[in-house]
Amino acid sequence: MLHARQGNALRLVALDAAAARLGLARGMTLADARARHPDLAAQEHDPAADALWLEQLGQDCIRFTPHVTLLPPDGIGLDITGTAHLFGDEAALAERVEDHCAALGLTVRSACAGTLAAARALARHAPLPVTDEAAAIRALPVGALGLDAEATRACLRAGLKSVGDLAARPAATIAARFGMGAVTGLHRLSGDEQAPSTPLQVETPLHFTRRFAEPVAHQDSIAAALAELLDRAVAALRERGHGGRAFRLELHRSDGAVHALEVAAAAPTRDPARIQRLFAERIGALADPLDPGFGYDSITLAIPAVQRLDAAQAAFADAGEGDPASALAELVEQLSTRLGPGRIRRLVAQDSHIPEQAQAALPALTHPAAPLRLPAPAPGEPPLRPLLLFDPPQPVEVIAEVPDGPPLRFRWQRKLLEVRRYEGPERIAAEWWRRRGGEAPGGGGLTRDYYRVEDQRGRRFWIFRHGLYTERADPRWFLHGLFA
C-alpha cells in the first residue's frame, strides 16, 4: 500500500487486493487506515520511480510489438496490428502478456479493442473478459470518457449513466451541454477519431558485421575491414548525434572460436583513427597474441555504450594540436586500455575524517576531472597532513616520557629515531556512528592521538597512539604517514 501527502494529510494513493479486501480505499487518510488495521504495511509513494519502472516495462513489452505507448501513470498500450498472429491469436497474445507480467509480480487488467482509447477504457472500467466489444463500450460508465469531474457529475445528474446513453443523443446537444470534450471522448472510443499517441522510440543497437567470402588471415585485410566497419559505425553515430564510449570487436574464426576485444573511451568519440589506435593498443596488450588460424570468417563491431556528442566546429587545418582536454582524455584511454582501467586513477575526496578513508582513488576513465573540494591550508602553517600515507599504518615501538605524552624516540623498520621536534596531539575520534553498537560506551572504536614529529636528520613523520589510556591499558603506536 502506498501513501502520499495530499493537502495536509497523508492519504492512500494505491493499494493491493489484500488491502482492498480489508475495506480500505484510495483517498482514505493513512491515520484512519492505521486506526482500523494497526499492522498495515504502508510505503511512501514515489512517482518518479513509478514512471521509470513503467518506461522499463514498456521497453520490455517491445518483445510483443514494436509499437508500445506508455499511458502514465499506470498503463501501457500495445498496438498489436500485424503481430498477433505471431503468438497465435489476440487471446493467446493477451495471455502471454499477462503471464509475462505475472512473472514480474504484477497484477494486470488487459483488454483488446479497435482503438487505443477504447482498449484503455475497457481495461480500466469494463468487467473482464470482454466478449462483445461494441456492447461493452456502450455499457461503460461515463467516467470512462476521461471528462473532468464537473462534466461527469453533470452527465450523471442528467441520468446519462453509461457511454451508450450518451452516444444515443445527437452530438450537437452533447457538445452544447457537456462540452466538446465529451464528443471527442465518444469519437475516440468508437474509433471515429484517432487519439494522438507517442510510441516509445527504440534505438536499434549499433552492430556492424563484415563477412568474408573466404576466411581472411592477413593482418592488413583485417585492418582494412575494421576501417570499413568503423566508417559505417561513425556515420551511424553521427546521424544519431552520439559518440561511442565503449567498442567491442568480435573476430569469428573459421573453426568457430571467437576473439572479443573491448576498448573504452574516456569521452564520447566518433573519430575512427582514435578508435583504431585503441584497438591497436588493446591487441598489443594481449597476453597471448591473436591467432588467426585458418582465417576469420567475419568480424563484427558493436558499440554497447554511447553518449550524446554534439558536432564540434572543425579546426583550421594548420591550427596546431587539437583540443588539450581531448589530448588528456586520449592519454587516459590509451593507458587504461593497455594497463587496465583501474590503473589510471584520480583522487576523489570522501566524506570521512579518518585519514585513510578521506580519499578514494577511482578509475580516471569513468570519473572525469573535477576540482577536489578540500579546505585551503591556513597561511603560516606547516603542512599538517602527510604527502604519503601508509594503509594500513605501520606499527612502531615508542618510548614516551610520560605514558600520555608525546613520543621521545621510536623504532621504525629496525631503526631507532630520536624525536627532536613534535607537535600534537591532534585527536581524531573513531566514527562510532558507522559501527554497530558504536553508541555504547567503549563500542565506538579507539581514538587516535596524532603527533607530527621530526627526527634528528630532519625527516618528518606522522605517528599516532591508537587508543587513549582510558580506552585501553596499553595503547599501541603506529606510523601513519611521511611528510616531505
Next chain:
Amino acid sequence: MNIVPVIRTQRDASVMNVPRPELSLSLPDKAAPLRCPTGVASLDAALGGGLAAGRIHEIHAAEPDDGASAAGFAALLAAGVLGRGKPLVWLRERGAVRSSGIVQAEGLLELCGTLPRDCLFVLADDAPALLRAGHDALRCADLGAVLLEARGPMPRLDLTASRRLLLAAERTGVTLLLLRIGAQPAPSAADTRWAISAAPSRALPANAPGAPTFDLALLRQRAGPSGLSWRLEWNRDQRIFQDAALFEPVVSVPADRPAAGGAVVSFPNAA
C-alpha cells in the same frame, strides 16, 4: 651514498622578498629551453635562469630513507615550479604503493598550497610498462609535468631509455621529473641530477616542526656548474623556495642571554 663537496652559496638577503619572475614568452625550442625559476637567486644563477622545461631532471633520494623528502621535492617542482596549474601525471610501480605509501590529495595540497588542475596517478606492473606509460604521458602536450617514480636500481632505465624519454619531452615541452629512490646515479640524458635529503626544519613556537626543508646537492648539470649544494625551505604562502641558510643563526646563541644583540628593554618601574 655519494660524497658531495659542499659549497655554501652567498647569502643574499634580498632573496626573501623577491617575487617570482614571470616566465619569458618564448616557445620551447631545442636551442633554448624555457626556464622555470625556483625563486632562489643563487640556485637559479647556477642553473642559468631556472629549471629547463621540456627536459629530464633526475631527483635522487640521498638515502632510501629520504624517499619521502625526494618525493615531496619532486612534487613541489612538478606542481609549484614547472606545472603552473596544468595537469600532473604521477607514475609509480604498483609495489611502490605498499612500500612508500599512498599519495594523498590533501597532503599534496598542504605541501604545495595549490593543486594542479588535474592529477592522474598511473600504477604500472613493472619497469617496462612504467617507462612506456611515461613515454606516452610525455607525448601529451597539455601536461604541466610528468613525475616518474622509479624505485630500486631499475636497469631498464638506461641511457637509451632516458634518451628516448628526452626526445618525447623535447617535442612537447613537458618536463619529466625522474624520482629515483634506492638507485645509484648512472649515465643518463637528464639535464640535471640532484640528491635530496631531509633537513631539520626551522622550529615553530613550542618546538613544532616547521616548513618543509631540504638539503639539495646538484650532482650533475649538462651545461653548467655542478657539485653545489643548498638548503632550501619551501614557502607555501608565497609558493617559492627560500634559502634556509638565511634563517640560521650566525653565532651560537648563549643560553642565558637574549639572542639579539639589541638593547635590553627594561620593565617599567612599578613604583
